[in-house]
Amino acid sequence: MEVFxxxxxxxxxxxxxxxxxxxxxxxxxxxxxLMDRKVWAAVQMRRGPNVVGAFGLLQxxxxxxxxVFKEMIIPAGSDKILFILAPIITLVTAFGAWAVIPVAxxxxxxxxxxxxxxxxxxxxxxxxxxxxxxxxxxxxYPFLGALRSTAQMVSYEVSIGFILITVLLLVGSLNMTDIxxxxxxxxxxxxxxxxxxxxxxxxxxxxxxxxxxxxFFISALAETNRPPFDLPEAESExxxxxxxxxxxxxxxxxxxxxxxxxxxxxxxxxxLFLGGWHxxxxxxxxxxxxxxxxxxxVVFMFFMFAMVKxxxxxxxxxxxxxxxxxVFLPVSLAAIVFVSSYVVFWGRPAVNLVGAxx
Amino acid sequence: MLPALAFYALxxxxxxxxxxxxxxxxPVHSVMFLITTFFSAAGLFIxxxxxxxxxxxxxxxxxxxxxxxxxxVMMLDVDFxxxxxxxxxxxxxxxxxAVILLTEMILVGAASLxxxxxxxxxxxxxxxxxxxxxxxxxxEYAFFFEAVGLIxxxxxxxxxxxxxxxxxxxxRQNISDQIARTREDGVELVDVEPNQxxx
Numbered sequence: 001m002e003v004f005x006x007x008x009x010x011x012x013x014x015x016x017x018x019x020x021x022x023x024x025x026x027x028x029x030x031x032x033x034l035m036d037r038k039v040w041a042a043v044q045m046r047r048g049p050n051v052v053g054a055f056g057l058l059q060x061x062x063x064x065x066x067x068v069f070k071e072m073i074i075p076a077g078s079d080k081i082l083f084i085l086a087p088i089i090t091l092v093t094a095f096g097a098w099a100v101i102p103v104a105x106x107x108x109x110x111x112x113x114x115x116x117x118x119x120x121x122x123x124x125x126x127x128x129x130x131x132x133x134x135x136x137x138x139x140x141y142p143f144l145g146a147l148r149s150t151a152q153m154v155s156y157e158v159s160i161g162f163i164l165i166t167v168l169l170l171v172g173s174l175n176m177t178d179i180x181x182x183x184x185x186x187x188x189x190x191x192x193x194x195x196x197x198x199x200x201x202x203x204x205x206x207x208x209x210x211x212x213x214x215x216f217f218i219s220a221l222a223e224t225n226r227p228p229f230d231l232p233e234a235e236s237e238x239x240x241x242x243x244x245x246x247x248x249x250x251x252x253x254x255x256x257x258x259x260x261x262x263x264x265x266x267x268x269x270x271x272l273f274l275g276g277w278h279x280x281x282x283x284x285x286x287x288x289x290x291x292x293x294x295x296x297x298v299v300f301m302f303f304m305f306a307m308v309k310x311x312x313x314x315x316x317x318x319x320x321x322x323x324x325x326x327v328f329l330p331v332s333l334a335a336i337v338f339v340s341s342y343v344v345f346w347g348r349p350a351v352n353l354v355g356a357x358x
Numbered sequence: 359m360l361p362a363l364a365f366y367a368l369x370x371x372x373x374x375x376x377x378x379x380x381x382x383x384x385p386v387h388s389v390m391f392l393i394t395t396f397f398s399a400a401g402l403f404i405x406x407x408x409x410x411x412x413x414x415x416x417x418x419x420x421x422x423x424x425x426x427x428x429x430x431v432m433m434l435d436v437d438f439x440x441x442x443x444x445x446x447x448x449x450x451x452x453x454x455x456a457v458i459l460l461t462e463m464i465l466v467g468a469a470s471l472x473x474x475x476x477x478x479x480x481x482x483x484x485x486x487x488x489x490x491x492x493x494x495x496x497x498e499y500a501f502f503f504e505a506v507g508l509i510x511x512x513x514x515x516x517x518x519x520x521x522x523x524x525x526x527x528x529x530r531q532n533i534s535d536q537i538a539r540t541r542e543d544g545v546e547l548v549d550v551e552p553n554q555x556x557x
Binding site: 006079131132 | 393413414416421422425426432531
């Protein structure tokens, strides 16, 4: 059976894959949200949500329902179309980037050659949800929040792009699956810890790539507007930033999109720096499925996000900009120069540089 | 069938959005339509098999340039009545420019259609987009590539020079001082006797 030259069975498989991704992401998001609050509470010696369901396990679902059943208020002076469009853009771009994320060998919706570039392109669109939402509200606080967040996200996107290039240079491909497979064999092959003692020259990469991993983590915090870089929604200054005028489902969409972006950044750092679905030591844990390793790394990264939120005070805005442009940008540029000279002069024996996405 | 349909849909959206860029009353809406145009153009690139260019278009133009456009347009306090005032005076100049542009476009289109067909050498099978581009960009056209980079650098420095002005009496942050501050510098523990106050 074919429609417009598309095999129907292929179409059905793809649609089922997409639905699976969306459903699994939303359900795991509910529990990650709970984990976020529980970690935060534990750091502050509170209990956190513990009423709805056992240990508060159903708290997120109760919150979701509450959001959906509340009345949605659209301010009279707002630009109505853009006001409603903004949260939709946030949610759609947050889901869209997941199309190229491989969660286990072969478990990916679209295994395209330019996977990383696609993720960068789609995630750079996420800023529109925020800036449009802030502007369409026609109110001072949201507008200031939107301006802040735009400048912040555009700045840190640059350093994230440069950090990704160091990984791409080592792998020689932009395909996500290739990047993960280049880190097979054990944790000493992961890009965060390049400790392959059989090739002494490659040890020189260890400090650089570890530093790049830390830089990526901090940039990811800034890119997703998480504390200590949550200036777009700094409560003490801007109430809730670009979300001030949003209520009910529209606010829910913003929040889900924001958390999806955080999980996306966690899985990106797992894929690019922590070996994706590969076990830390190759032979011993084969009983566990590859997806388990991917999930545990993502959850670990999310735990780090939650811990940072709990223990680090908020940055000042000029410090944030200085960090992005005067520290991260030159450092990541220098790392690119260094890593590319390494690749040119000493090569990478483990990977044959056949070119991007062969 | 499907590529043709997609082509017509994308081009229709691109043209309609491009028209709305100049027709929209609100400048922010204009920028939004501009973004739609960029997006449709990226879709057209994908239909031509230039995925790398398409993603680059989305990343650079939609993700960065248009955001800054939006940024500037939102912050400008545009008075539309003021802007429309000079419309009739500027109309002849605008019309002349438009006519010249249209003539040029027609000439270029006609020339490329009437001349003998120049076939573009397709890249070898199995060579990806980004590799094919990189192979020529950093070898054959390396000089031009670097020249473009230099021009951009000059433009950037020019913009900074134009906006840079040094004034007296401006308080500046000294970041190294701020980082070097210790608890002892900033906090003083005073043991106050009851009913004495801090002398």
